[in-house]
Amino acid sequence: MSKATIYNVALKAGVSLATVSRTLNNPEKVKKETRDRVMNVIEELGYKPNAFAKGLASRRSTSVAVVVPDMSRSSIAEMVNGVAVEAKKYQYSLILYVLKDENRGEAEMLKEVVASQADGILYMNDEINEEQYAMLNTIQEDYKVPIVLANTLYPYDNKLVTVCIDYFKAGYEATNRLVQEGRKNIYMLTTARKYMVNDLKEAGYIKAMKEAGLETNIIRTSGDITVNTVHFNELFKDQGKKIDGVIAVRDSIAVSFINTMIEKGKKIPKDISVFGFQNTKYASLSRPKLSCVDIPIIDIGAKAMALLKKEIDGEHIEQKFNVLHHDIIERGTTIK
Amino acid sequence: MSKATIYNVALKAGVSLATVSRTLNNPEKVKKETRDRVMNVIEELGYKPNAFAKGLASRRSTSVAVVVPDMSRSSIAEMVNGVAVEAKKYQYSLILYVLKDENRGEAEMLKEVVASQADGILYMNDEINEEQYAMLNTIQEDYKVPIVLANTLYPYDNKLVTVCIDYFKAGYEATNRLVQEGRKNIYMLTTARKYMVNDLKEAGYIKAMKEAGLETNIIRTSGDITVNTVHFNELFKDQGKKIDGVIAVRDSIAVSFINTMIEKGKKIPKDISVFGFQNTKYASLSRPKLSCVDIPIIDIGAKAMALLKKEIDGEHIEQKFNVLHHDIIERGTTIK
DNA sequence: GTGAATTAAGGTGGTACCGCGGTTAGTTTA
DNA sequence: TAAACTAACCGCGGTACCACCTTAATTCAC
Missing domain, CATH: 3.40.50.2300 (Response regulator)
Structure with missing residues (x-):
């Protein structure tokens, strides 16, 4: 029972490929009885659509690239946690790119990101400079890949959607x-x-x-x-x-x-x-x-992912620059 | 200049599709001059093979799934760093699965991992139990997806390749x-x-x-x-x-x-x-x-990735259970 | 008011792609 | 004559568009 394809499902359920595809992607367009029958077969065969075929045909990957400077930094790790929770809501998977010790140019890596067919890019590298910012812009424009900056920003310009605090x-x-x-x-x-x-x-x-x-x-x-x-x-x-x-x-x-x-x-x-x-x-x-x-580092991650999802879905984001609220916590190293 | 396909490259280089494909995948079978010409065009057009098409046709994704319990745990983050460095050597990309707050069963998630067509799975969840171990075994056997456990283990059995310390x-x-x-x-x-x-x-x-x-x-x-x-x-x-x-x-x-x-x-x-x-x-x-x-948590990550790569390449791994060396560091909280 | 005809909408099937890898058989080049 | 290459096609597993078939509701002629 290694790999069930959509064809197996269709055959066993006595419907066409199209119907199986629809039950998964546009269930409301399929009559309930048929849908149930198909779903049962899917369950029975343990069918999961092949991500590649799906991506190739639909030109969407339902995955986003997450670019981080270094996982071991606590803020980065927490942020990724936030991203993961939000991504799960949309059934998006995360492709991780760790820049640490990256010696090829970042340009090369970004090309790889594009080739990976990610639907969007979450950029969390806070060591950002003019050159990189320009590159990100080029990618967003040329390849039509939405980009969101999370807990980083380029203050001299704001073409890219950004989630940060002040x-x-x-x-x-x-x-x-x-x-x-x-x-x-x-x-x-x-x-x-x-x-x-x-x-x-x-x-x-x-x-x-x-x-x-x-x-x-x-x-x-x-x-x-x-x-x-x-x-x-x-x-x-x-x-x-x-x-x-x-x-x-x-x-x-x-x-x-x-x-x-x-x-x-x-x-x-x-x-x-x-x-x-x-x-x-x-x-x-x-x-x-x-x-x-x-x-609120987890929230920054989650919010960034949520905005990226919106961009991917083609919604216009009026508010490019999103500032989340921070607090000042007084504990033992200051005098009240 | 959004997306160059292999077809564009072939046309511009004045060769057939097959030759372009060969230059990339079996360069030794292509005469140097032709190869150089093709490579130049590839460079020029910024061509990167579409990951989906490639994956679909070759049945390999050059990506591995990384399953972690919670990124915010320092050991997990460090390990992922190690994995990333090693994966880069092989040009493998990482698909990240964070279990934290996962309420669907882990079985469901693992099915997703399989559907993602990852060539292998790096399993770093140390909250492993009998049921999960059995599930992992089933996946490895039924779907022929190699699995390596990193910094976790199931001591009552050792069918799965494991990297850990004692x-x-x-x-x-x-x-x-x-x-x-x-x-x-x-x-x-x-x-x-x-x-x-x-x-x-x-x-x-x-x-x-x-x-x-x-x-x-x-x-x-x-x-x-x-x-x-x-x-x-x-x-x-x-x-x-x-x-x-x-x-x-x-x-x-x-x-x-x-x-x-x-x-x-x-x-x-x-x-x-x-x-x-x-x-x-x-x-x-x-x-x-x-x-x-x-x-040596970074090493554990790197070693696990290296072994996974071997498994993916079909090499037999004689040593299933790999124990890395640990040290005892005496500092200020004990008496020398 | 009745049966027939038209229309609309919902449900389903057929099929051309998506971009690449691999194979085969045939053709050109050194 | 071998080596290098081309041309053509299949297959990978889906999606999405279009066309078709039902069925029910509406309109129509008588």
């Missing part, structure tokens, strides 16, 4: 909380690599500092925690460096900073207040628990 | 370290849900405890850290409960336990030694840094 505002708000606590020497810890979203957090931080008449201090460090721990030790070796507040672009960076400082005898939050970004498990597992910007 | 041994070794420290009241913290690999860690723990003539204490808690923190608080409310050592089946559980205890005034590792499992980022971000069993 990272600028979040950075601004988090910084302001520390300013309101009376902190004067507030640092921003960000990644050495240029992620668009981190640039926005940084811009928000700068704005808040400027408004408060404070001096900005931006430290670019590695996303790798073993590396940045060393870095922090180096940086704050001389106790002369005044620091009483920190905004980190990732929870993990915030936590490794906290650990470094506590080992140096600093009190958190008495001496230094710390804010993270994302509200990952790292934040809950930190001691004290990390205050952070809560980002 | 969790029994790891549990045994970790427990022994604590015994050698002189710990007497060593608890195992495991998940309430039945994961096969956790059962093995538990069995290893029990063996070591028995050998040392110590009493076993097994606490089943949630994988959700907000829940288990409450649980730990409840359990160890009465200070009468003696406890001086802990083996946790996941790093995250270990860390939340540590946090709970330290808040109660316990010293780690002076009063209680703690061991985790996996060596995730949680372990490095814990304070003190978590001692744990280091599991």
